Amino acid sequence: xxxxxxxxxxxxxxxxxxxxxxxxxxxxxxxxxxxxxxxxxxxxxxxxxxxxxxxxxxxxxxx
Amino acid sequence: xxxxxxxxxxxxxxxxxxxxxxxxxxxxxxxxxxxxxxxxxxxxxxxxxxxxxxxxxxxxxxxxxxxxxxxxxxxxxxxxxxxxxxxxxxxxxxxxxxxxxxxxxxxxxxxxxxxxxxxxxxxxxxxxxxxxxxxxxxxxxxxxxxxxxxxxxxxxxxxxxxxxxxxxxxxxxxxxxxxxxxxxxxxxxxxxxxxxxxxxxxxxxxxxxxxxxxxxxxxxxxxxxxxxxxxxxxxxxxxxxxxxxxxxxxxxxxxxxxxxxxxxxxxxxxxxxxxxxxxxxxxxxxxxxxxxxxxxxxxxxxxxxxxxxxxxxxxxxxxxxxxxxxxxxxxxxxxxxxxxxxxxxxxxxxxxxxxxxxxxx
Numbered sequence: 163x164x165x166x167x168x169x170x171x172x173x174x175x176x177x178x179x180x181x182x183x184x185x186x187x188x189x190x191x192x193x194x195x196x197x198x199x200x201x202x203x204x205x206x207x208x209x210x211x212x213x214x215x216x217x218x219x220x221x222x223x224x225x
Numbered sequence: 226x227x228x229x230x231x232x233x234x235x236x237x238x239x240x241x242x243x244x245x246x247x248x249x250x251x252x253x254x255x256x257x258x259x260x261x262x263x264x265x266x267x268x269x270x271x272x273x274x275x276x277x278x279x280x281x282x283x284x285x286x287x288x289x290x291x292x293x294x295x296x297x298x299x300x301x302x303x304x305x306x307x308x309x310x311x312x313x314x315x316x317x318x319x320x321x322x323x324x325x326x327x328x329x330x331x332x333x334x335x336x337x338x339x340x341x342x343x344x345x346x347x348x349x350x351x352x353x354x355x356x357x358x359x360x361x362x363x364x365x366x367x368x369x370x371x372x373x374x375x376x377x378x379x380x381x382x383x384x385x386x387x388x389x390x391x392x393x394x395x396x397x398x399x400x401x402x403x404x405x406x407x408x409x410x411x412x413x414x415x416x417x418x419x420x421x422x423x424x425x426x427x428x429x430x431x432x433x434x435x436x437x438x439x440x441x442x443x444x445x446x447x448x449x450x451x452x453x454x455x456x457x458x459x460x461x462x463x464x465x466x467x468x469x470x471x472x473x474x475x476x477x478x479x480x481x482x483x484x485x486x487x488x489x490x491x492x493x494x495x496x497x498x499x500x501x502x503x504x505x506x507x508x509x510x511x512x513x514x515x516x517x518x519x520x521x522x523x524x525x526x527x528x529x530x531x532x533x534x535x536x537x538x539x540x541x542x543x544x545x546x547x548x549x550x551x552x553x554x555x556x557x558x559x560x561x562x563x564x565x566x567x568x569x570x571x572x573x574x575x576x577x578x579x580x581x582x583x584x585x586x
Contacts (some may be wrong), residue, residue, distance in 0.1 A: 182468070182471065182472075182475075187408075188445060188447055188475065188479045190441055190444060190475075193444045193445055193448065194444055194446070199299075
């Protein structure tokens with residue numbers, strides 16, 4: 163939640179979460195975000211995980 | 226002195242020596258001995274002296290000449306053998322190493338000078354290719370970054386853009402990302418070729434990396450309905466570069482997911498035999514035509530079935546091979562039974578002193 167409201171690129175997420183220092187060339191981030199979204203946003207009234215087209219993902223309360 | 230002259234002089238010397246020997250023997254046989262016999266009042270027991278004499282000379286001279294010739298040839302041609310052995314060890318990485326010349330200014334010396342100048346020209350060409358690829362990938366990166374930034378801004382600021390246009394921009398961004406990945410991979414491989422990529426030397430738990438890879442593979446495989454099984458995992462610690470080894474495993478597991486038939490399964494195993502750790506990743510694969518199995522490690526080579534259907538550019542396995550070989554190990558694809566294909570990586574637990582630092586294409 164430290165980065166709430168900040169758009170995180172896939173590469174940033176890979177570096178911080180996976181500690182990958184290279185572009186793995188897979189859509190692994192998107193797959194995991196999908197899983198997270200299932201867990202967090204499935205029931206919630208306010209969606210938290212948003213994708214920013216072409217850039218990455220952001221956690222925020224606004225739609 | 227040239228070899229031809231040395232050989233001529235050697236053979237002349239040997240012939241003169243033979244001639245001297247024969248003359249001396251002849252003198253002894255035909256002049257001294259009859260005189261001695263005559264002085265003692267004896268008759269020569271050898272009736273047919275001439276024929277016997279020549280037989281003896283022939284029998285003595287032939288092995289002598291053969292032996293001397295063999296020894297002389299070996300001596301004279303020894304530098305050629307050294308040269309051949311050195312030339313055999315030449316590859317793209319030690320081209321600048323000068324070949325040893327022989328002591329004199331002879332044919333072998335000329336030959337090694339010719340080889341050296343050829344190697345120098347080849348080395349220069351290889352360097353030009355490397356520099357070209359390095360510069361090209363560097364020059365390509367900047368405009369790609371600029372293009373991506375422009376398109377991202379357009380998407381962010383153009384909220385009122387019609388759906389058609391945003392879809393188009395999305396497509397362009399995907400292509401730019403793909404191109405960026407190709408350029409990055411090419412840069413990495415070119416730098417590796419030039420020996421510019423250093424590897425960390427740390428203690429890496431391969432078991433941990435494999436387990437992580439299995440988790441990632443499960444996430445990637447789930448949408449395709451593929452089953453991922455960790456068959457065996459013997460904890461093995463090897464010396465190497467943690468990030469590169471993770472990259473190697475991810476390239477292989479990602480390939481296993483991409484090229485599996487839906488409903489298939491992926492088996493991952495980590496074994497240890499002696500001082501070698503072995504990772505095997507097996508997947509049910511759509512057919513890979515014979516002959517492609519070895520070539521897929523070459524740059525931009527992909528199985529026919531992969532073209533157009535599966536995302537990728539044909540550089541992943543080249544990088545995988547570089548990582549394995551830079552760790553002193555090897556990688557191969559094996560055809561298993563029932564339409565399965567295995568990728569087998571063998572890594573020594575310690576990196577040998579002279580591990581190749583790059584890939585040959």
